[in-house]
Amino acid sequence: MNDGSTRDHGEGALAFDGLAFDGLAFDGLAFDGLAFDPVDTPSIPAPSAPVAVVPKAAGPVAFAQAPHRALSAAEQDNPLRDIRIAVTEAHRAHLDAHTRIQHAILRAARTTPAPLRSLTAAPVTVAAEGAFKPLARADRRTLDRAALESLSHGDIAAVFGTDYDQAEANPEIRIARASPLRLTAITDIDLRGGALSRGRLRARFDGDATTAAVQAVETFAVYAGLHLCLVDATLTAAPPSRLETGSTELEIVVTQIDLVPRPHLTAEVIAGDGRSISVTVTVTEKSGSAIGPGTGGTLDHWTGRIGHGGERVLLNEFHMAHLARGDQGIALGPEFAHFTGHRSTRLPTGGLLLVDRISRFDGTRGVLDRSASYDSEYDSPADSWYYADSANYSAPHFVYMETSLQAALLMGLYVGPTLTAPDQTLSLRNLGGTATVLRQVDLRDKTVAQSSRLLSTTMLPGSSLQTFEYTLSVDGEEFYRGETMFGYFSDEALGNQTGLDAGRTKPTWREANLPSTVRTIDIAGRRSTSGARLCSRGTLALLDQIDVVDGGGDHGNGYLHAVRRIDPDDWFFARHFHLDPVIPGSLGVETAIQAVQEWMLDAGFGSGMADPQFSIPADIDFTWKYRGQFLPTDRQCELEVHIKAVERRNDSVIVTVEASLWKPGLRIYELNDLAVELGDIPTSDGALR
Known part of the structure; x- marks a missing residue:
């Protein structure tokens, strides 16, 4: 350039x-x-x-x-x-x-993602897995001169809405703070537009083009809510090259947007005559401004974020991003800073990061012998990648599991079990749990409230165990409840895992029974056909085929078997966890669910339904047990599913199964009473049944 x-x-x-x-x-x-x-x-x-x-x-x-x-x-x-x-x-x-x-x-270049099924008639542009999730969203797509002048005075909530309200925080966040306002209008803002689907803005201006270019990028940064996770900051722009143009129109195409190391945005600003410059705008805290927890995990100073219910939250999206892949000292307090850059306990990142804010916490760092409770939040935008990739009508099952388990592990880590051995590498693993869907609900554009309680912490040589109970709610009503156990394990402890069968080799039902008749369901072939909407696809395409033994399995109702090749480049290894890659246990569960969904369709259970949809049935206690991990070097994952029961209702069919997953030579996952429902389309009030 x-x-x-x-x-x-x-x-x-x-x-x-x-x-x-x-x-x-x-x-x-x-x-x-x-x-x-x-x-x-x-x-x-x-x-x-x-x-x-x-x-x-x-x-x-x-x-x-x-x-x-x-x-x-x-x-x-x-x-x-x-x-x-x-x-x-x-x-x-x-x-x-x-x-x-x-x-x-x-x-x-304009990407044209597939429209997402929604309760509303308006199509939703799907965000790619790992795409930046804006901290706030406004309904308006255009701004006149008066609105731009309000932004230049710092009246952001007055222009974009109450989601941008920060009370008295960030008095210096405004566009055109360092120079006269040159923008005259924003003719379009699109959070998913542009050649890279990271955002686009079109503007008109008068006067100096370089100044207008910076102000246009500042406007997009504020529109995406980058400032909302800090309490006393300014917008700073790296000095760009001069933009010499005779045009009075600009288009910015976002090339990078992130919260680490500080909220920032880089965009290519293109004038109407084709000339361009690159502009980077960063949200930078003022000297002495608090950006994270203090020593001992103290949370006695606000870091700028207001939650879904209007309360001041303790930790926000900025801290979640740093805990996932950045500076752990910023995320959890200075005691955790030495873990930065090393394999250690972290949250997932990218499209698997499913907790946004901590709003309440009554525990004390270093006090491990008593219970603690806390509340957190997760925003689930309608454009989230998993809605488009799942065969479920609403969120897939792994979202229920991950958003509750991540909220639990975050506060379990916050009290400091890994600080008792600061020089030892400890990896976090989920060991199992039980959970129940209380009612079916569509989570699109909802904020999930997570309430968790740390029940106990048990310190053991080379490891420690924590138990939790939790509920998820939407609009004040619970819809998911469960309990779980996490363990922090040394490298030696992880290396000595013996699976679910005390180190013994347990054959699959297929190996033990050698059925004479096995048929194959070609999932990849069906996925490639037009109109295969009841099929997991894209990032969630976890199986290509399954083998079926009709009337087989432990219960005589049917048996499913599949082998999935593990590729070290599989997308989830980069997400779960940073520097400690393993397959998320929730995606092992999702693999079993997909096998059941394909079997149900093949069996014709949707015949006669006006608009069949998959969902997670209510009031069935699902239990899982993990005694091992799938690593990038494990070559393959083997799955078997035993059909336990088929229940036909007036408008749906519910299939309940038992399942196991093997890594080479070792059975490590066991799933009991995992259930899948296929029924007609939800009611218009948003409830699924």
């Missing part, structure tokens, strides 16, 4: 502020075998032929060669001067050409 921000991404790949364009490749510049030396070196002979820049392969874009001219008499003593001029001109021509390509891509 013209601002010199081109970076090399290897042969044949050029990148502009993180956007790589791999389709263009070029040979190096040849000087009769001599490397180009930018320093005057008279001893190097002049080339015997004019310098030329030659594309490696013909393509749709042609690059002009630098003109070759004869050396003047005054230049005969410096034969490399002409070479340097030619190379410089050719390089500039390349940059100009690539800049034009980039502009075309950024302006024309």
Whole structure:
């Protein structure tokens, strides 16, 4: 680009502020075998032929060669001067050409994700797994001059709504704080727009284009709520290159947005005539401002966030992001800072991070011999990736498990069990639990309230155990309840795991019974057909086929068997956990659910239903037990499912199963009374039944 921000991404790949364009490749510049030396070196002979820049392969874009001219008499003593001029001109021509390509891509490329099924008629653009989740969302997509002036005065909630209210916090958060307001209108804001689906904003301005570009990026940063997780901060912009343009229109395309190490946003700002600059805006706390818990985990100073119910929360999305993959001292207090950058207990990250804020906590760090209770929140936007990828009508089962278990482990860690052995690496693992759906509810655009209680902490040599009970609620009504146990284990303890059968090899039912008739359900084939909406897909496509023994299994009602190859590059290893990758136990449960769903469809249980949908049935106690972990090196995961019961109701069918999962040579997961329901579409009031 013209601002010199081109970076090399290897042969044949050029990148502009993180956007790589791999389709263009070029040979190096040849000087009769001599490397180009930018320093005057008279001893190097002049080339015997004019310098030329030659594309490696013909393509749709042609690059002009630098003109070759004869050396003047005054230049005969410096034969490399002409070479340097030619190379410089050719390089500039390349940059100009690539800049034009980039502009075309950024302006024309628009992703078109599949619309998401919703209770409303309006389609929802689906966020990719791992996409940044804005801290707040506003209904409005345009801003006039008066609204922009309000933002320049810091009246953010007045423009975007009460979700942006921070009471007296952040008095200096405003756009155009350092210069006169140049924006005259925002004609469109889209949190999922742009070539990378990370956000887009279009604006009109008058006056200085560079100032307007910075203000446009500041506006998007405020719109995405980046400031809401700090209490006393300012918007700071890295000094950008000058934007020289005769246009009065701008488009920003967000290339990066994140909360770590500080909330920040980088965007390509493109003028109407195609010229562009890159602008980064960061939310930076003022000196001395509190950004996290104090020594001993004290939470006696507010860090700026207001929760769903209007209360001041203790920890927020900024702390969750740091606990997942950043500075643990910021997340939990200075005692945890030395864990940063090392394998240690963390929350999942990306699309598997399912807790946002802690609103209440009555425990004390270091006090491990008494119970503690706490409340937390998780926002579940309708554009979340798991709604689009699940065969369920609402959230898939793993969301129920993860959002409750993550809330529990967070506060269990906060009291400090790992601080008793600060030099020992301890990994967190869930050991099992029991949970029940109390009522079926659609979670789209809801805030899930998580209430948990730490019941006990037991310290053991090389490990410690914690037990919890929890409930999940929406709009003041409980819908999920359970209890669970977590363990913190040393490397030695993890290395000595013996599975569910005391280290003995337990064969699958199929291996033990050698059934004569086995048929296969081709899940991948059905998934690839149009209209396969009752099929897990995309990121949640965990199975490609299952083998069925009709009338088989421990209960004689049917038996399912599947093998899934483990790829070290599977997406969830990067999410769960940072520097300690294992398959989430909840996705093992989800794999069993998908096998049952496919079997139910194959058995024709949806026949005669007007609009069949999968859901999690209520009032069935589901129990799980984990005694091992699936690692990236485990090669495969083997699943068997025993159909325990099939219950037919007036408008639905409920199948209850038992299941086990094996890593090579070891059975490590056991699931009891896991249930799946297939029934007609929910009622219009949002309840599923």
